[in-house]
Amino acid sequence: MFSEFFQFSFSGITLGAIYALVALGFTLIYNASHVINFAQGEFLMIGGMGTVVLMDAGAPIYLAIPGAIVMAGIAGVLLHKLAIAPAKNADVVTLIIITIGASIFLRGLAQIFWGKDYHALPAFSDTESLSVGGAVLLTQSLWILGIATLLVVALGLFFTRTALGKALLATSMNKDAASMVGIKTGAILTLAFGIAALLGAVAGVIVAPITFTAYDIGIMLGLKGFIAAAIGGLGSSTGAILGGLLLGLAEAYTAGYISSDYKDAVPFVLILVILFFLPNGLLGSRAVERV
Amino acid sequence: MATVKTHRKAPGLIALFVILAVAPLLAANAFHYDLMIKICLTAIVAVGLNLLVGYAGQVSLGHAAFYAGGAYASALLTQNYEFAPLPAMLTAAVAVGSLAWLVGRPILHLKGHYLSMATLGLGVIAAIVINNEDQITGGPDGLPVAPLSLFGHELSVFGSYEWFGMTITGTQLWYLLAAGALFLAVWLALNLIDSPLGRALRALHGSEIAAQVAGVDTAKYKLRVFVISAVYASVAGSLYAHYSGFITPDIASFGHSIELITIVVLGGMASTYGVILGAAILLLIPQFLTGFQELEMVLFGAILMAVMIFMPRGLVPTIARRFQKEAA
Amino acid sequence: MKTTLKQLAAGAVAALSLGLMAAPALAADTIRIGSFLSVTGPASFLGDPELKTLELYIDKLNEDGGLLGKQVELVHYDDVGDAAKARTFANRLLRQDRVDIIVGGSTTGATMAAVPLIEQAGVPFISLAGAETITTPVKKWVFKTPQSDRQAARRVLIDMKERGITKIGLISGTGGFGASGRNVTKEIAGDMGVEIVADETYNPKDTDVTSQLTRIRGTEGVQAILNFDFGQGPAIVTRNYDQLGIDLPFYQSHGVASDSFLELAGDAANGLRLPASALLVADKLPKSDPQYQVLNRYKNDYEGHYNESVSTFGAYAYDGLQLAIRAIKQAGSTDKAKVRDALESIDGYVGVTGTYRLSADDHMGLDAESFRILEVKDGDWALTQ
């Protein structure tokens, strides 16, 4: 009885941590530029597939992973420089379509150069799994949770302790004010895309041993990340993490206790219910419209 | 005193009529007709969606659900309940409209990205239901649909008909039907936009507060346009189901919803003729790109990005503006 | 006036078809084989080897002098796994490219969307998709090469019965293949004396199914687990199954019969069984096996040319193409009705998937025995006795 509960929880938290990382990427870009970046999932793909490709080319894993993450970072920076920044005065929907175009473009590139096959990365540690309370806990899950926590803490420190982080925060709060005090907001926005891409890529690498990776994994993971971000309230980092975990657990418990047939509908029902009562998500800011 | 210039609709409608009438001259074979029919049917959805997104400023990322709703309702009503296609289509439209009204009430209070998210969620849930309830919908393998019949006359794509002494193929007849439906859809939409109701809808986009002080019940109007656009999608879906003779849950997918919104934004928000062009382009691009094989996706993504970056208002409004500037 | 309009129209048509649609010029001296496959998209693991196989063997055919003294041309479109697109491309093949025969349709949805058009146009069509509905009831112009999922389910259940298993847990994907497999398994299980005591599903894009497997494990009386799906989903199921330490007998469907499944699933796959054509164990067959030659020739050709391992999906295309070639040869022309009749008369073509005995009542022509039960041993396929 309890062992099942533990099993569902482990699976839910592991998935949730990944969703949270994707959602954090969404939040970061949303805060900086009010763009919903539908290409966020592709950064996961670049992280995972990049590692696979570099390892196939002979690079050891400890070089392949950073290499792939850097690739994603560059993709993020380019995405902002080449696609988002030139269209800065466009309507929100237009920006959404641009990011959708970017995601199709990136997926297409990956398909041409990296192929269409699914790949498995080796787990980061040799021991496959541990037994906790009668349930199986994958060591890779521990890696995922550990790295996700580390990233969240690092991101927190970056925003509160570094000048760059504070500048990014200031830009997200009020772009005009930030540029008046001498912050180069354009560069800061590019930075936000870069960091979001790095976050996505790390998530893409750490899940690859469990979930496999391929040129098209970005669609589903990106969508889940968007849902998690919206559940938590767009723009709230804590909300993104909370939303991600909630989503992961909800999926695992539904599949485990209720029915796997409608498991996929659960995240969407969840978001509709939450938005019905809290139109700005769990922790989203309730802005008063000024007239 | 300056004279009041009224907006004239006739030239645009005449141009549309001429284009629709001349288009068959370009069709060398049934495949070309097939593409044109699909463009017309998709354009009907886009014209309706544009009322919601382009004019009233409320984004929907789940409109494929209404399209699929119309398609499946028509298919099931004609097949399982012995409805004639036309009453089935009307029943489907009423059902889909009611559904839109029901779900629209709570979600249209949401703003911006939250509304997008909620509509996306509804769309995906609809797709999951269609996929899972395979006892009714045929599941992922799809569902065959009976051909359309009007007043006892069957209109099969594969038939051949005598008309005033001329022989006309089923496909050609279908084109006439689809083009006629599109023309009607455009005429209705233009009427709506130019009415007091249409002004209220556009005001939702321009300034919701201004609309409110003018006495517009914004919640009610959002709901109305949501239902109207859902009915547009439903009717187009019903027509498509009868035309293609076979439907799968793909038509309800998130990807299809995205395709529809892309058509609206690409062609030009708040431009009824723009979205027709958008539909034509989005459906023709893949046909032109087949020669590029593997490059197809990259090219499609690049084209989409480029158009939106350099023409953020969409094709037709941007081009129209350029012409106006040159004329001035 | 009338002529100018006509000329204008003709000019426009020419511009459209030549300039934009790039319609290949209709040459009378080639035989045109049309194809629409899911080369990209979620079913690309089917469409990709299928297209490679078609291209490889049509090239070979042309090198050897073609068919009926004519060169053979492949006209192919990628339907991205989308049924609506498949329908459009089928229409293009029929109406614009005017192909002589169609070999294609990677998924059941794509195939079924195209069937009404093909039936009406009256062009022989050999589908590469699995579901029984494609050829049951028999449709005049529609044939297919893969065994039906019902046969696969039957083959698995027979093997289970032989091992004394009567209560099983079923886990399937919600995609077309998985959903259809789930339905036929549930339909025939009762008659075969097997009870399905647990029935779980997952999304083909899911990344974790431990919850579902835990539920199955927790169901009383489960003696074995059957996973009906294709794509990467079954590899995740297999890994989760292994990670959870479940030690019940484990079965997969013919949907995973490729080496890439073994690569993805890794050691976790050891011990599982599945029904598949003998292609995967081609080199382990006795030389006396009637399929020995054709299997090894296809395997060597494909692997030699593309430097990647062969899959049973590509073999569906191989058999489809060979059937088409045989039929055209036998008909002595590309007359569509004659080719169709010739297809129906093929009795005893030894293909990679099995030995085809087509007839007016059976447009698939394989029996359940064409499936062999394979077991994964030490990361490789092995025949069970």
Next chain:
Amino acid sequence: MSALLSVKNLSKEFGGVHAVEDLSFEVEQGRIHSIIGPNGAGKTTLFNLITGLYQPSAGSVHLNGRSLAGHKPHELAPLGMCRTFQNLQICMNMSALENVMLGRHRHLGQGTLASLLKLPALRRGDHACRQQCADLMEFVGCGQYLNHHASAMPYGALKRLEIARALASEPDILLLDEPAAGLNRTETDALRDVIRKIADKGITVVLVEHDMKLVMSVSDQVLVLCYGRQLAEGTPDQIRANPDVIDAYLGSRKPEEEALA
């Protein structure tokens, strides 16, 4: 004669801060009633409370003896109340004339089917409305922009356009929120004439304004707010002489003091 608009003990809190506190005043039919006060005095908050954009924490607002409590913003136009905004609320996706026609919305046919089919009755009503609204644009002095798109109009004209839109709804009482902000002297003078003409039609005007010259020259009655409370109320002459008002304005060192002096 009873007051057209009466505000009683009205309060509004934002997270513990009193934007408006225990405010009571009455506006009589046909008068021009101005509300002034330094920045942050709560003038716009007061407007938003009266027009239902904010819900009051306490107190009541009555129009023609009817309580406005619980009314949504869109329900005020039929009750005879309309307003303009400090930062423009113009629909930039519509033409100038259409913006004004929006103001007549409640007088026009709105049936969905009738709109889709453009039934003759609806068309006639809309045509008449078009002419009326063109006249209104002339009335407020932006007739030259009749065939312009709203996005192509200068700021000052948009301010008037907003007044025209408000007038189009045929209000009994019109609330103007800083109509002169951003206008130059000539434009402001023209605005004063428009406000007078509106009052002459018998429409009650409530004016929130920083421009003291305009306020003092046009108002029948002036209410002074300071930190959400009433500081003084009276005729322009009485206000000019009120020591509390002078104090408050001197203390705040606003340009208005020059106008007062």
